């Protein structure tokens with residue numbers, strides 16, 4: 056009999072979005088007419104299409120694949136074509152982070168690498184995750200049999216948990232701008248985390264999937280904008296939210312050459328080497344047309360076109376934020392992120408608030424409880440809808456809460 060990985064039994068039962076879908080389905084079956092006016096501001100998926108230069112590059116590369124002379128099979132290294140790794144390196148340079156092409160590996164997205172990176176770490180690590188957090192960090196560690204401790208992101212600290220120097224950690228997951236809270240770490244705050252990691256000989260796994268949404272000056276776009284971060288951090292990034300690649304699939308992970316840990320015999324191990332070995336054994340790279348499409352994102356024209364989409368979402372975030380201001384609802388996010396994280400009125404539980412919005416005004420958001428215990432009375436709205444629907448949803452919310 057095949058023995059199973061029984062760690063799966065330790066995962067939380069209902070995945071958040073499955074439960075949400077179930078409640079929407081039940082509501083729609085009972086209220087078919089009202090369900091027609093549903094406005095979805097729940098799932099964190101983009102809605103605007105790929106930029107024209109990106110499509111052009113993907114079409115051109117696809118045609119090359121159909122011609123004997125330009126056809127490409129397996130990529131030599133599987134780490135990503137030089138043209139794309141150089142483009143990503145140049146992008147890092149544009150906001151003051153020094154990342155060389157050989158420190159970058161192209162992936163099929165940030166979610167896979169957030170999970171896969173665990174392969175290079177052993178068992179028994181103290182894994183620190185902020186609460187609330189993107190569920191992948193906790194779930195993938197539970198699947199591997201690791202236990203997790205939490206750093207609390209709360210109203211008091213602006214949903215930006217800071218290190219507790221009396222607690223030791225070996226692995227630290229940080230996400231800024233944050234999903235779900237939209238909060239960010241400033242340069243000073245991130246430096247505190249880097250110092251803490253260095254003191255603990257810990258490794259930070261930094262999820263920068265929303266870096267392109269940053270508008271404020273003192274908020275770093277990469278952890279590698281912080282001095283000495285290359286000695287303690289891995290950064291995982293994605294074109295999903297930056298350039299509408301959620302269905303196209305492309306991201307990149309930076310494991311710096313200077314990131315070294317000791318093995319149990321006291322020998323130095325460069326993490327980029329074992330990560331390269333892991334990927335070499337289990338991953339065969341991203342398709343050529345997608346890598347050409349990704350390259351186009353980093354051209355001046357690509358940047359201009361992608362920024363227009365991001366500006367569109369940012370306007371939605373502004374509409375949601377100003378509605379909350381008007382209603383006296385506390386929230387974080389929106390300024391450097393496509394998420395608004397708001398406090399449920401009158402101390403309501405987040406699933407009750409979810410049901411209320413669904414039943415009373417047919418607006419769907421995401422209950423904060425799904426992201427951790429500190430989200431129990433908080434609620435996430437996304438800025439990925441249209442201006443029209445966002446405004447309409449906010450009008451309905453005003454009417455409901457002013458009653």
Ligand SMILES: *Cc1c(COP(=O)(O)O)cnc(C)c1O
Pocket residue numbers: 099163164165166167189230234262264292293294295296300301305306
């Ligand atoms: C959307 C998102 C990602 C991106 O995942 P992909 O697999 O690249 O689509 C990564 N991290 C967080 C926190 C996200 O919300």
